[in-house]
Amino acid sequence: MDFVSFILFISLICGLRAKLKVPAGFCASKIVNGKLVQVGDCKKDDGSEIARLIQKSLDEKKKAEIECDFKYDSKCYKAFVYVTQNVAFNDAQSICKSMNNGKPANIYDLAHYKWLLPHLRLLIPAEWISIWTGMEYKNNQLLLSSGGPITIATEVWYPDYxxxxxxxxxxxxxxxxxxxxxxQGMVNYPPSSSFHGVICEI
Known part of the structure; x- marks a missing residue:
């Protein structure tokens, strides 16, 4: 063994030994092959650590399943589109609620509307889609899902709406x-009407 190889070998051994040193009070837990493996000063032995790790794993899995289809102004959007028009507004609410307690989405302004359309076009199964938002139209006023009024450019509306x-x-x-x-554009319909799906704000 030459001198350089010897120095590298010694460095490797020292590095491994340093890695194995665990600071006092440190505890690392992990489930490996279905068993709890702990390194360091792990004093809990009541099963709570296993429960915490399982819950953490479930939360991470759920979060991964709810990845955004797209983001706008730091808000997460996920669209659900079906081939047939079979989604009434109460169905739309249920679909969004199942996604991390989401809600049918708002369209906040003209820029948001123009940004949204190309994303929705990617989901069209045939020639067009109709998709619920969370907005309402009452007393000749457009409202956000929170009930607050909003003014939006008239060009977002479907002709004669x-x-x-x-x-x-x-x-x-x-x-x-x-x-x-x-x-094409925004329309106002009774909530019992059926459309292709919903865009959710999560």
């Missing part, structure tokens, strides 16, 4: 595959 009718309280968006097609 909104319609002033007491029953047309909820706001879906109709999106065509062709961005230049005139007949």
């Amino acid at each position: 909104p319609i002033s009718a007491v029953s047309r309280t909820n706001v879906p968006v109709l999106v065509d595959m062709d961005p230049e097609y005139a007949s």
Whole structure:
């Protein structure tokens, strides 16, 4: 063994020994092959550490399953689109709630609307989709899901909408595959109407 190899060998041994030293009071726990493995000063022996690790694993799995389809202004959005129009507004709410207690999404301004459309077009199964938002239209006023009023550019509305009718309280968006097609935009319909899905704000 030459001198350089000898020095490297000694450095490796010293490094391994240093790695094995665990500071006082330190405890690292991990589940390996279904068994709890602990290194350091681990005093808990009541099963709470196993329960904590299992819960942490479940939380991480759930978080991974709820990855955003897209983000805007630090908000997370996930869209659910079905081939048939079978989602009423109460279904839309349930779908979003199952995603980390989400809610049908708001559209906050014209820039947000224009940003959203290309993302939704990627999800169109045929030529167009109709998809619920969380917004409402009441007393000739557009409202956020929180109930607060919002003013938005008239160009986001489908031609001849909104319609002033007491029953047309909820706001879906109709999106065509062709961005230049005139007949698309926000509409107001009764919550019992069925559409292709919902966009959730999580």
